[in-house]
Amino acid sequence: MIAMLYTKKSPDEFYTYGYKRMEILAALTNALFLLFLSFSLAVEALHAFVQDESEHKHYLIVSAVTNLLVNLLGVWFFRSYAxxxxxxxxxxxxNYHSIFLHVLADSIRSAGLILASWLLxxxxxxxxxxxxxxxxxxVFLVVMPLFKATAGILLQMTPGTMSSSILNKCLRQIKSLEGVLEPRSRFWEMVPGFVVGSITVQVKAGTNEQKLLKHIHSVYNDIGIKDLTVQIDPQP
Incomplete structure (x- = not known):
């Protein structure tokens, strides 16, 4: 909820892209919590295996069933992310998907407790x-896709929605321009659906920089990259 409130804030001099990544950070935190839950359940399973299981035959069935019903209501509420x-x-x-997975994981855990009690x-x-x-x-399997997606954005990996072949093709187009010596680029998602990038281009002395800038922006605009920083380094 705090992350949702933060995203409403406008960009300022410190956070020029705004606070949209707060929701991604919240989703990653949720994913990490669920991965920890998965690990703790695995440890608990190992603990139950090495000791006398007869001590663990009495489950709070009413509590588990109630918890399951409440969580299933939550799953229905976030059904569009189901x-x-x-x-x-x-x-x-x-963020919403992470909330859904959190509720789903809790539902799976409650169902597991009920099933274990019945089998015992x-x-x-x-x-x-x-x-x-x-x-x-x-729990591990359902949360890993979210963990990879959120971590990939925060680590500023190349967007999975944009194939490397397309980016390489754009780079080859720029490299083939007259006066261009060596272009270097990197692209990442600021938030899902918003790709930003930077490109440094070494050019020969006397190259028409304005014409080159216009052409570079045109190339990347065609593939949906609107926020692009271009640095031109003329060689002596």
Missing amino acids: RIRITYRKAEDM TLGVKNAETLCLGLVAIA
Whole structure:
């Protein structure tokens, strides 16, 4: 909720791109929490395996069922994000999806506890270990796509929505221009759907820089990159 409030703030002299990445940071934090939950469940499953499981046959079924029903209501509320992999079009998509996954993971955990309790009443050996292990794996699998997506943006990786072949083609077009010696570029997503980039171009002395700038912006505008910083370094 705090991240959502921050994103409403306008860009200022310190954060010239605004605060949209707060929602991505919130989503990453949620993903890290769920990965930690997965790890702790795996440790709990191992602990149940190495000790006498008979001490763990009594579950708070009423609490688990109530928790599951409440979480299923939350899953329904965020049903528009009820997919493991979705295409993020804006920062808030990541935040809402992380909330959905958080509720889903809690639902899976409650369902695992209920299943383990039922299997134990049937006399199934190592039921707790089995169910906790399956829940740990399930939580890990559902949260990893979100973790990779949020971490990729915050680490400023090349956008997955933009193939390297397209970027290389643009770079070759610039390199083929008269007077261009060596172009170097990097591109990343500020938030989902908003790609920014910078390009440094070494040129021969006497090259028409204004004409070159116009051509470079035109090349990258054609593939949807509107925010581009171009630095031209004339060689003596």
